[in-house]
Every structure is written in C-alpha cells, then in structure tokens.
Amino acid sequence: MSVPIGDYVTLASVMFFIGVIGVIVRRNPLIMLMSVELMFNAANLLLIAYARLWLQNVGHIFAFIVITVAAAEAAIGLAIVVTTFRPEKYVDVDDIAALHG
Amino acid sequence: MTHQVLGVVGSYPLLVALWLLPLAGAVICWALGPQLRTLAGWLASGLVGASFILAVLCWHDGTQSAAGTVGANQPLFSWMTGFDFGLLLDPLSLLWTFIITGVGFLIVFYSIGYMRGDPAFARFFAYMSFFVFAMLTLVLSDNFVGLLVGWGLVGLASYFLIGFWFDRPAAVAAARKAFVINVVGDVGVMFAIFVIIANVHSSGFGDTFAAAGTLGPGVILTICIALFIGAAAKSAQVPLHTWLPDAMEGPTPVSALIHAATMVTAGVYLIARCAPLWNASHEAQLVVGTIGGLTALLGAILGTAQWDIKRILAYSTMSQIGYMIMGVGTGAYEAGIAQFFTHAFFKAQLFLGAGLVIHALSDEQDIRRMGGLWKKMPFAFWVMLTGVLSISGVPGFSGFFSKDEVIYGALQHGHPWLDGIGIVTAGITAYYMFRLLFVTFLGEYRGEAPVHVGGPGAWIMNVPVAILVVPSVAIGGALLFGGDASPWAHFFAPLFAAQAHLAAAQTPAPAISENFTSVIVVIVVAIGFIIAWQRYATAAARRDAVQRLRREAETMPAVLTNLFYFDAAIDAIFVRPAQAWGLFFGRVFDPRVIDGAVGEIVLIARGLGTLVRSFQTGLLRAYALILVFGAACFIAYYAVAGAAH
Numbered sequence: 001m002s003v004p005i006g007d008y009v010t011l012a013s014v015m016f017f018i019g020v021i022g023v024i025v026r027r028n029p030l031i032m033l034m035s036v037e038l039m040f041n042a043a044n045l046l047l048i049a050y051a052r053l054w055l056q057n058v059g060h061i062f063a064f065i066v067i068t069v070a071a072a073e074a075a076i077g078l079a080i081v082v083t084t085f086r087p088e089k090y091v092d093v094d095d096i097a098a099l100h101g
Numbered sequence: 102m103t104h105q106v107l108g109v110v111g112s113y114p115l116l117v118a119l120w121l122l123p124l125a126g127a128v129i130c131w132a133l134g135p136q137l138r139t140l141a142g143w144l145a146s147g148l149v150g151a152s153f154i155l156a157v158l159c160w161h162d163g164t165q166s167a168a169g170t171v172g173a174n175q176p177l178f179s180w181m182t183g184f185d186f187g188l189l190l191d192p193l194s195l196l197w198t199f200i201i202t203g204v205g206f207l208i209v210f211y212s213i214g215y216m217r218g219d220p221a222f223a224r225f226f227a228y229m230s231f232f233v234f235a236m237l238t239l240v241l242s243d244n245f246v247g248l249l250v251g252w253g254l255v256g257l258a259s260y261f262l263i264g265f266w267f268d269r270p271a272a273v274a275a276a277r278k279a280f281v282i283n284v285v286g287d288v289g290v291m292f293a294i295f296v297i298i299a300n301v302h303s304s305g306f307g308d309t310f311a312a313a314g315t316l317g318p319g320v321i322l323t324i325c326i327a328l329f330i331g332a333a334a335k336s337a338q339v340p341l342h343t344w345l346p347d348a349m350e351g352p353t354p355v356s357a358l359i360h361a362a363t364m365v366t367a368g369v370y371l372i373a374r375c376a377p378l379w380n381a382s383h384e385a386q387l388v389v390g391t392i393g394g395l396t397a398l399l400g401a402i403l404g405t406a407q408w409d410i411k412r413i414l415a416y417s418t419m420s421q422i423g424y425m426i427m428g429v430g431t432g433a434y435e436a437g438i439a440q441f442f443t444h445a446f447f448k449a450q451l452f453l454g455a456g457l458v459i460h461a462l463s464d465e466q467d468i469r470r471m472g473g474l475w476k477k478m479p480f481a482f483w484v485m486l487t488g489v490l491s492i493s494g495v496p497g498f499s500g501f502f503s504k505d506e507v508i509y510g511a512l513q514h515g516h517p518w519l520d521g522i523g524i525v526t527a528g529i530t531a532y533y534m535f536r537l538l539f540v541t542f543l544g545e546y547r548g549e550a551p552v553h554v555g556g557p558g559a560w561i562m563n564v565p566v567a568i569l570v571v572p573s574v575a576i577g578g579a580l581l582f583g584g585d586a587s588p589w590a591h592f593f594a595p596l597f598a599a600q601a602h603l604a605a606a607q608t609p610a611p612a613i614s615e616n617f618t619s620v621i622v623v624i625v626v627a628i629g630f631i632i633a634w635q636r637y638a639t640a641a642a643r644r645d646a647v648q649r650l651r652r653e654a655e656t657m658p659a660v661l662t663n664l665f666y667f668d669a670a671i672d673a674i675f676v677r678p679a680q681a682w683g684l685f686f687g688r689v690f691d692p693r694v695i696d697g698a699v700g701e702i703v704l705i706a707r708g709l710g711t712l713v714r715s716f717q718t719g720l721l722r723a724y725a726l727i728l729v730f731g732a733a734c735f736i737a738y739y740a741v742a743g744a745a746h
Binding site: 020023024025027032093094096097098099100 | 719
C-alpha cells in the first residue's frame with residue numbers, strides 16, 4: 001500500500017513555501033541559507049516521488065546532482081557569509097548593500 | 102608581352118656605385134656628424150667628386166648604341182610583375198649626371214668655406230649629399246615610378262635645405278611653401294603615371310615610348326599636361342613659381358645647387374626624357390612652350406624690380422628655366438638642354454659669387470646697401486662680371502650660344518611669337534643683370550656692415566668659383582658652335598634625330614636665318630645694357646646713387662612690388678578658402694556635429710544606465726522577493742494558458 005502521489009506533492013509544496021518565506025522574511029543569512037536548503041529538499045522529494053511513480057531512474061540521478069550542487073552552494077554561501085560579516089558585530093543581510101547601483 | 106627597355110641591358114657596377122656614393126656620404130655625415138666635425142664637408146664633397154669621376158668613366162657605356170637604342174641599362178630589381186626598376190644612363194641622363202655631380206662637387210666644396218663655424222655643419226653636408234643622391238635617382242631611373250621617387254626625394258631635400266636655419270620663421274615658412282607647391286607637382290606626375298599604367302600596363306620608359314604611337318591623342322594630351330603640372334611646380338613655371346624666390350632663405354650654396362643648377366631643371370629633364378610623348382601631341386607642345394615663354398618674360402620683368410641680390414638671381418633663374426621649358430616644349434630639345442647646361446655653370450657661378458659678397462658683408466643681401474665693392478672685392482667682381490656677360494648672351498660667351506639656339510628653335514618649330522618673347526626677354530635680362538652688377542660693384546660703398554675679405558680658408562670658396570668661370574665663359578662656344586654640325590648636336594643625335602626629321606618635314610623652313618636672329622638678339626641685349634648703363638653706371642648716377650635708388654624704390658609700380666599679384670591670387674583662390682574650410686571644420690563641424698553626435702550617444706547610455714541602476718538595490722531580500730514574484734507570474738501565466746486550452 002503505497003502513499004498516494006498527492007501527499008508527496010502537498011508535503012513538498014509546504015516545504016518549498018516555508019523555504020521561500022524564510023528567505024524573504026528572515027534577515028539572518030544563516031537562516032536564509034537553511035531556507036534555501038529546504039527548497040532544494042522539497043524539489044528533491046518531488047523528483048524521487050515521481051521517479052518511483054513512473055518507475056524511472058532519471059529522477060534519482062537528478063536528485064543526486066541536486067544534492068551535490070546544494071552541498072557546493074552551501075560551502076560557497078557559508079564562506080561568503082563568513083568573509084562578509086567578519087568585521088560586523090551582528091549578522092543582518094539588510095546591513096550590506098555593497099552592490100547598490 | 103615583350104618588354105621594351107631603353108639602353109643596352111648589362112651589368113654596370115660603376116653606374117651603381119656613382120648612384121650610391123652620395124647616399125653613403127649622407128648616411129655617414131648624418132650618423133657620425135658630431136664626431137666628424139669639419140671632416141664631414143671634406144668627406145661629402147669627396148664622395149660627390151668620386152661620383153663625378155665615375156660618371157666620366159661611364160662615358161663610353163652611356164653613349165654606346167646598339168640595336169636601335171642608346172645608353173646603358175642596369176636592371177636592379179623588380180617590385181611587381183612587369184614593374185622593374187633599373188638605372189638608365191643615356192646621353193640625356195649622362196649630361197644631367199655630369200652637372201649634378203660635377204657642379205655639385207664644386208658647390209659642396211665651396212660650402213666647406215661658406216658654412217664654416219655653423220653649429221649644424223655636418224647636418225648641412227648630410228642634406229647636400231642626400232640631395233645629390235635623390236637627384237641622381239631622378240635622372241638615372243629607367244621608369245616613371247623610380248623617377249617619381251627621386252622627384253619626391255629632391256623636394257624633401259629642398260625642404261630640408263630651405264629650412265636649414267629653422268630658427269628663422271621666414272625660412273620655415275619658405276620651406277613649407279616650397280614643399281606644398283612641389284607636392285602639387287608630385288600629384289600631377291603621379292596622376293600621369295596612373296594614366297600611363299592604365300593604358301600601357303607598365304611604368305618603364307621603354308614600354309611607354311614604344312606605345313606612344315598607339316595611344317589616343319586624348320590620352321597623350323592628358324599624360325603630357327599632368328606631367329607638365331609636375332614640371333611646372335618643380336621648375337617654377339607660371340603660376341606655380343612663387344616658391345622659388347622665397348626659397349632663397351636657404352644658405353647660398355643651396356640656392357646655387359638646388360634652386361639654380363639642378364633640381365629646378367628637373368622639369369626640363371622630364372619633358373626632354375618624355376620627348377616621344379610630347380612629339381605625339383602638338384597641343385601639349387603649344388601649352389608647354391607658351392607657359393615657358395610667359396615664365397621667361399615674367400621672371401625677367403620681376404627681376405628688374407628686386408633689391409635682394411639673391412632674389413634677383415632667383416627671378417633670373419625662373420626666367421632662364423622659362424627659356425629651357427620653351428625650348429624643350431616647342432620640340433627644340435637640344436636647344437633647351439643646351440640652355441640647361443650653360444645655365445648650370447653661369448648661374449652656379451653667379452650664386453657663388455653673390456655668396457662671396459654676402460659672406461663678406463655679414464649676410465647683407467640688399468644691393469642698395471652695397472656699392473663700390475669692385476675695389477674691395479676684385480675677385481668677386483670679375484666672377485660676377487663674367488657670369489653677367491654669359492647670362493646676358495654677350496656674343497662669344499656660353500649663354501649666347503644656348504639662348505640663341507632656344508630663340509631660333511622656337512622659330513624653327515613654327516612658333517614665331519615665342520621667338521619674339523625670347524628676344525624681348527633677352528633684352529630685359531641684360532638690363533636687370535647689369536643693374537645688379539652696377540649697383541653692387543660701382544660707385545661708393547653705401548652699407549654700414551664692415552667688409553671682411555680673405556682670411557684663412559678663403560681659397561676654399563674662391564677655387565670652385567674660379568673653376569666655374571671657365572665653362573661658363575667658354576663651354577658654349579666649344580660645344581654649341583656650328584649648329585647641326587656641333588659636338589652637341591652629334592652627342593644628342595641618337596636621342597632626338599627622329600624628332601629633328603619629323604619637325605623638318607612638318608614645318609617649313611623659317612624665312613629668316615639663325616644668324617639674322619642672332620644679330621637681333623645682340624642688338625636687343627645692347628639696348629638693355631645701355632639702359633642699365635644710363636641709369637646706374639654714368640658718373641652722375643654713381644654720384645647720386647643713394648637718392649636715385651631711393652627714388653626708384655618709391656616710384657616702383659605697385660604691380661611690380663606686388664609681383665604681379667600671383668601670391669595674392671593664390672592666397673585668395675586656394676589658401677584662404679582652405680583656411681575657411683579648416684576653420685569651419687575645426688570650430689563648427691567638429692564640436693557641433695562629431696562631438697555633438699558622440700555626446701548624444703553618451704547621454705542616451707547614461708539615461709538608460711540611471712533607469713537600470715534603480716533596480717540594483719544591493720538588498721538580498723529584495724532580490725529574492727523579485728525572484729519569487731517573477732516565478733509566480735511565470736506559473737500564473739502557464740496556469741491561465743493551460744486553463745484556456
């Protein structure tokens with residue numbers, strides 16, 4: 001007795017929107033990075049769910065690629081956060097706008 | 102296509118050597134000038150002299166004749182298929198080579214004395230050697246392109262030497278003027294070469310002259326007139342003559358070598374060299390002959406109204422070249438060349454003699470501040486006297502024979518009015534040359550500058566002048582006497598014989614003989630001499646010289662003091678419109694149109710940039726919001742579009 005696909009879609013959508021809201025609302029870059037990871041995972045969940053539904057391996061392969069890219073993204077993102085906020089006392093993305101035109 | 106080449110093709114190392122020796126002198130003097138010091142002068146004159154000796158040794162090669170062609174041809178290299186460069190030494194270029202290196206040697210040697218103590222001593226000799234090389238390139242080239250290269254290089258050398266004293270604004274202006282007018286001529290020659298290459302597919306003299314009979318009369322006329330524009334600019338023919346008197350700003354030896362003996366006769370050489378083209382176009386001959394006669398007359402008239410000793414000689418040069426152009430233009434090639442030959446001697450002598458005077462008077466050139474110099478400088482007086490007698494055409498002197506040939510040649514080839522102009526000009530020539538002689542040397546000394554004569558090294562200047570006296574007195578009689586049987590006619594017979602037969606067949610023999618015109622010329626010259634004597638040499642004239650000369654200067658007609666308004670006309674027609682264009686482009690077109698267009702483009706880019714910049718807040722969360730909003734729009738669009746299906 002398998003879980004119906006609609007449940008997977010609902011769960012993934014909820015996770016994705018929690019991630020989106022997190023990126024837009026929170027000002028701590030670490031939380032924002034975690035929210036981005038949440039969105040990745042929502043997408044991964046959908047990929048795996050549909051791969052199982054259609055009995056195709058392409059979804060698995062894509063999921064692995066996304067995990068790899070997400071790891072790299074997290075590493076670079078954390079590095080940027082550390083170097084950018086090292087001189088600052090508090091960590092707040094609204095305080096930095098060095099690329100303001 | 103078979104190539105026609107003038108001269109007997111072969112290997113002539115002496116010819117190449119005589120061509121390159123002056124170049125070596127120029128390079129050495131230029132590179133090692135500060136180390137060489139006065140040695141530069143000896144080196145430069147030595148190499149030019151060596152070049153002259155080689156030219157003498159090449160006599161046999163230059164006059165050999167085989168298979169219907171005369172002279173020596175040394176092929177050097179090919180710059181394109183069908184465009185070969187080689188050296189051609191035939192009687193015509195041999196004669197020019199003799200004058201360039203022979204008279205050139207004497208003048209360069211003289212310069213060692215004249216330029217003594219000049220801070221740029223070595224530079225002067227580098228330029229002089231360079232000029233000799235350029236002039237040899239011009240006359241020795243066996244094709245039109247090589248001729249044009251030499252043509253341009255002598256103009257450049259002339260520019261360098263007129264502006265030699267570049268701290269004098271007048272010298273710089275004169276150099277620039279000479280260069281610009283000469284470039285007008287260069288363009289004419291270049292245009293002629295384009296027409297020749299388009300029609301003949303070669304730039305060689307041999308090919309071109311072989312094809313002269315097959316070209317249409319319009320093409321021939323175009324080539325001849327374009328070539329003549331070049332000749333007129335280089336040889337100071339009306340209306341392109343205005344640079345020559347100004348060119349007297351250069352050192353006097355330069356005036357003697359470049360602006361009297363050699364470079365300004367390049368136009369005569371060009372026309373004589375292209376005789377087969379001119380023979381094929383009667384209209385071109387008419388134009389050239391008329392301009393030559395006009396120049397002879399105008400130059401002589403202007404010569405009567407000058408006070409600067411070198412400017413008098415400059416206008417006289419212009420007038421004498423007018424004779425030469427008249428000679429070669431009307432088809433009397435041997436006569437025109439003879440005039441070039443004797444003129445090279447007596448005009449170089451006159452300039453160098455004037456240089457002795459100018460040098461002794463510390464650069465004074467105004468003859469009103471001279472006078473009485475025959476007592477102080479007897480050597481210069483005798484030099485100038487023989488030169489004046491020769492140029493005036495006094496019987497027995499060289500100038501008499503050559504001028505006679507030109508005047509009679511015009512008649513012989515069916516141009517009686519040019520004959521008349523020539524006779525009148527001869528009288529005016531006698532007048533202004535004796536005026537120069539009398540005002541400078543007779544009476545009492547009127548200047549303030551002390552007269553320095555002699556001193557150590559004076560012989561360096563005196564010896565070349567003394568040598569020049571000999572040919573300028575005697576060479577005409579030795580070579581030109583005897584008409585068609587003279588050594589001169591014999592020398593040039595292989596080149597111009599066909600032309601002589603052609604002319605004899607076309608034009609009826611003139612009603613009056615050569616002796617008769619000679620007598621008329623002598624009478625006219627005597628009248629010119631008598632007028633000059635009456636005005637400047639009688640006892641009364643010598644006593645009141647100061648007042649008389651001042652009155653003459655004050656009552657001089659405006660048309661003469663303004664030099665027939667040629668400068669003003671050129672100014673009004675070419676210079677000022679060009680200046681107006683320049684001002685328009687500089688002050689209106691460039692700032693308003695060019696800069697304006699660039700400015701508009703900048704404004705547009707800046708406006709766009711300002712607009713786009715406002716999106717770039719640098720706030721990470723704002724970017725995220727926009728991203729999400731965009732994605733939402735995207736999804737909404739497909740949702741609506743999907744629903745519509």
